[in-house]
Amino acid sequence: MKISSIPRTWQHLRRYRQILGVLLKYGFDDVVNIVRKDLLLRFGSKLFPRVKGGLDSGMSRGERMRLAAEELGPTFVKMGQILSLRPDIIPPDIASELQKLQDRVTPIPFKKIEEVIRSELKKEPNEVFTELIEEPLAAASIAQVHRATLHNGKSVVLKVQRPGIITTIKVDLEILRDLAQIIYKHTEGILNQNPVSIVEEFDRSIHRELDFLQEGHNIQRFGRMFADDPTVFIPTFYPEVSSPRLLVMDYVEGIKSSRLDEIARVGLDRVIIAKRGARLILRQIFEFGFFHADPHPGNILVIEDNVIAPLDYGMVGYLDEPVIDELGEVLTGIVHKDLRRVLRSFEQLGISHGAGDRESLEADLGDFINRYHEVPLQQLQI
Template structure:
């Protein structure tokens, strides 16, 4: 979109910022300098607005600017490592509730997407929306077999509107990136990119259905968390049909108490569910505010949660998942040196960081928290403070970690709402320990070996040839990234060491693969024989490991 066509919309943005006395954004950023001269054309903000804190005024301004700006505010609220806490708290209250579009249009969209009349698809379709948001709205319906469902329908023309608004956000982000004095900390273009990615995902309801299906499989028992079933024959990219569930929002304390549910038990279960989703399954609900997390009032003996709205889900690269879990354990155990080492080992910080200085900074942040009772310590708040501190050491913060941070804040908020005295540390520590024991145990490693075995067996016949070619390349000087052959073969001792490494390495690999084959092909045999093969393979590797010359 050309700057000329954007001018009226930029003018409107400036007008709303001025209306809510956000002049410091205009003045400090120098974004709308030409428009500042026309401030007198706008009426002064009402007294009730002038008395509000800056975060509340910004929240009201974003609400007036429209749903896409609300989404941007929601994303910005997660960046507590970048924006003041008072502003982040206010932006976290943003809700993208908008008036529904006509039910007749929803019916037409359903018929177009599913290529059949609504009466053929459903026994009943309620044209009055159950809920309405900026991207889609939800209608109640009944299948021909009597089962109740909800039908989520994308707003008509929403893709074009989002594209237009994203253009505007890119323009504003570029201006802020260029002129805002704190652009290097706020990184407005990164925020815009996060909004764009989030909206792109939410525009694909088939993706949301796939996420719901996976989360449902991960908690198939339904004891702790219930996920509604997806009806794939009645779902497309623009329409999603889900089993209808009944419950109350997790913040409806009065209804939960009236049903006689144990809120303390429910709060502990919510914390456990978070760590299981992140560290056991590596797939977590990343929009877990109370509106999307319900409580099933029909389960008094074994209270459980119900998950809704799967448009924003998160996962971590396997390496980050491991490093993050170890960081949490070190934090629980107040091992500040370990936290510093893990940040560097994970590659989140440059290798030239002085570990003693980083350890001292981590200790400075954490120690004041540990003077409080554990039930009053917020893990989420502490993680945010650590991220803020680590930024001074050139922390490279990945988007998936930011999403996790937001989710942790949401879950802790729900937990403390249900039980203000919950000791999150006492609940989380043993859960994380158990998950790590199971995930990185010998049994888990053998399962991984068994899974990879076909690939290894396919490659095994080529291993001697690959080793021979590598040695030939080293000896001829064609391959220098491993070692300089003139240095490697400089002495007879070095040559012997090379042969020992090669022989022991091949023997160790053969024993490990042999143990895996025995475990995979004869699982009913006693485990001692495969274990002996694996142990012998490890011994061979240890014998062949190159010694440093004295």
């Protein structure tokens, strides 16, 4: 038998065992049991690792999902981060927990980073940069970030793709797709969402995020969108020294939007920042139909004069006119405390709920609107 005729999953047996082992370790026996029969027929019992007990059963399902994703690495961390933005797919409590996912890893040696930079530039780094700082600003699973200075004196950051990350993600996606197909086969008509569709959507998203040139084009588009807005700072992207694995953009020094004490200490105004942040979001949705899809506090800096500086443009989203119109209806319904209007727009947007859940959804919406409708902006958390 030729190796090419062997299912790819055979070639990924070690990673399969690792994934199943982590699922069992964190108490996801129900998921493993769904796929067990199919995988036993294909691989035999050696696929299933022996795991001595799971974690403390007092942990919530969301906490266990977060810890499992962090242990399994970049593919699963990224998938968890994307799912955390999809309350139409997962419950709010799990989404909230997945928003805490930490995408931090041990930095790789600068020598390897320098090799990637040299390969992508097709020249020596010192021909482009007068200074390249070895100590990373950040080290995540997909990329490592370093400061540098261009020959024209501009202070920039280099986002350098980690060696081997594309292969790692490709293997994980093949396994995820296989597991999703098995789960769908055994749960068709039970789950609200097709797990295969979720994996396919994630596949498209992660591959866009792995293309740093595309991220650079996103930066340029945001720059054009907010060129007339002095309250928003969009860094400059340098395409002439960038590539699919190397992104060069302006260095931005600011304060993370979650550091409220530091924002107050340096004399910035939280109320102004909150208003500008809301306006930034609303313009993206209703004016441009193109939005930053990963706006967590680490990706939003505040700089002098209460200016907002978004970072990390790898994940973006698009909205067509009908969706924008319905989102406008949702916002109008909230402003006027019109729950029926909001629910009607939810249905038009495909945000489904079971017949028995309509009353609880309406109650939750009413509670949300009444809680925040009359609260002064000064008392809201930004």
